[in-house]
Amino acid sequence: MSNVRYVYGLTSALLVGGAAVSLATGYPAGAQVAQNDDSVMNRMAPVEGAPASFADLTQQLQPAVVNIATRQSVEVNRNPFAGTPFAELFNRRGGNEPQRREAQSLGSGFIISADGFVVTNNHVVAPNNRATLEEITVTMPDGREYEAELIGADPASDLAVLKISSNETFPFVQFGDSSAARVGDWVVAIGNPFGLGGTVTSGIVSAVYRNTGQGGAYDRYIQTDASINRGNSGGPLFDMRGNVIGINNAIFSPSGGSVGIGFAIPAEIAAPIVAELREGNAIERGFLGVGLQPIDDDFADALGLEQDRGEIIGNVQEDSAADQAGLRAGDIIVTVAGQPVTSDQTVSFLVANIAPGETVPITVLRDGERIQLEATLGRRPSEQELAQQQQTFDPDSEEPMSPEQSDELIAESLGLQVLELNAQIRRSLGVSAETTGLVIGAVDPNSDAARKGLRRGDLILTANNESIGTIEALRTQVNEAEAQNRDALLLRIQRRGAPPRFVPIRLR
Secondary structure (H helix, E strand, O other), X not given: OEOOEEEEOOXXXXXXXXXXXXXXXXXXXXXXHHHHOHHHHHHHOOXXXXXXXXXXXXXXXXXXXXXXXXXXXXXXXXXXXXXXXXXXXXXXXXXXXXXXXXXXXXXXXXXXXXXXXXXXXXXXXXXXXXXXXXXXXXXXXXXXXXXXXXXXXXXXXXEEEEEXXXXXXXXXXXXXXXXXXXXXXXXXXXXXXXXXXXXXXXEEEEEEEEOOOOOOOOOOEEEEOOOOOOOOOOOEEEOOOOOEEEEEEEEXXXXXXXXXXXXXXXXXXXXXXHHHHHOOOOOOOEEXXXXXXXXXXXXXXXXXXXXXXXXXXXXXXXXXXXXXXXXXXXXXXXXXXXXXXXXXOOHHHHHHOOOOOOEEEEEEEEXXXXXXXXXXXXXXXXXXXXXXXXXXXXXXXXXXXOHHHOOHHHHHHHOEEEEEOOXXXXXXXXXXXXXXXXXXXXXXXOOHHHHOOOOOXXXXXXXXXXXXXXXXXXXXXXXXXXXXXXXXXXEEEEOOOOOOEEEEEEOO
């Protein structure tokens, strides 16, 4: 299956489909140094107006663009509760253990060094839910295949770096200066759409620094009308000098196919991240700890603002950099570190490009007055941690939380899915910041916990009279009970509107 991210309305999804077909081509002499050959580049540079042909440019650059395929092992539940909210939460003994099946993905990439380092999108090589990455195969334009190793990945920017497992010398391309790109500049995209391999399309830069409204630290793209489809993910977007100014990443499409609106990660964002990943370093970013909404015309009119600039704070995380700096819900952030907050330059983008621990000035509008504050930034959590922090919790809903948050030992032994308390969950349950415990997210209907009346939204305060504040703490108590050959675990349960009570839950 091949991957291209789709942006449509306010939703984004990864696409799959298609089998790979590699088109055989030959390497022109000196392909790996073509970018440094002035005579070649001068010949390829177009005169004013449309270039007569992209053939010379394509011939020099195409050998460095590769197809990427992955093989993944996927865990599949054989569960009698298939089709219910508990289908993916609880595995059963007696022949119902999960099975593993094979899955594949396809995408594009490009070589950035003679020794075989490859850049692609993280979503091209990242395992799907409940999957394990088994193998990455890089296919050259002439059909040669190589195994590759994942050197580093960064889900926040959707970038990944691979290393081809070979001592050969490979053709390569280099990053250019995307900040110099102008609307109307010619660009060329090369990639693996629909598994066809070696496909070249051309177009122009439709917009620079386009914000798609998807949020996140890197919602800032080069927009192009060069055709980008399934399988183009991770492929390069070239300028007319043969430099990579973008990495094809997403499309806007009501139909699932290209409609002339594609998005590429700008090279000025990608290059420093790729350099860190190539060295095996983790990417650390600043973090403020606020929930934000952009200021549109209606917001500006309602607040009496002269222009729709800035972002309004919807909530402030407890003990975050924003909380310690004195930021409040309702404040409008208009500058960060002296940089204006606009639709193309969001607070998340500005903060993510500042190192954790740095103190930055922040200007806010509060009750019509401009206030200058200083915040010492924290470390941005992982994308998974952010998703958990932002996830709302409805204690009255019958839908369980995501299976990835379920602890296997606790689910198997107690028939419970439990979650650690955060600010959102505390507000949903109406409990104070001082309350220590775990909240029950789902209960296996065939468990002793269900027979004893435990339900979603109940708090577990203690286990065997030991305070429980983390999933690890509850797991420890389960292990200790089993080590002592106990058949049950004593939980202290708090339900909204009722006093705490002790409930012994039999272990399975």
